[in-house]
Amino acid sequence: MLDDFRRDLNEDESEDFDFNPVGIDLSEQVVVRRRRRFLGMTAGQRAFLSIMLFFNVLIIGLGLLIVTNRIDLGFLSQIIPQ
Numbered sequence: 001m002l003d004d005f006r007r008d009l010n011e012d013e014s015e016d017f018d019f020n021p022v023g024i025d026l027s028e029q030v031v032v033r034r035r036r037r038f039l040g041m042t043a044g045q046r047a048f049l050s051i052m053l054f055f056n057v058l059i060i061g062l063g064l065l066i067v068t069n070r071i072d073l074g075f076l077s078q079i080i081p082q
Contacts, residue, residue, distance in 0.1 A: 038046060065071045 041049070062071075066073065
């Protein structure tokens with residue numbers, strides 16, 4: 001039984017098999033690639049959005065630290081004349 005399989009594999013029958021039964025020239029077909037976008041944004045738009053989100057978190061976090069007196073801004077009184 002295995003010898004039959006081996007013989008079938010060794011026989012050259014690739015000429016009888018038609019890879020293109022319809023007869024379309026596959027070399028001239030246009031390949032359509034779908035662009036993957038996360039939330040409908042391009043890479044530049046996503047980068048801009050992530051930078052803006054980073055600055056928002058930075059400013060709000062700094063503001064909360066100042067309001068809760070975790071950061072002392074006493075050094076500003078020496079820089080700014082009264």
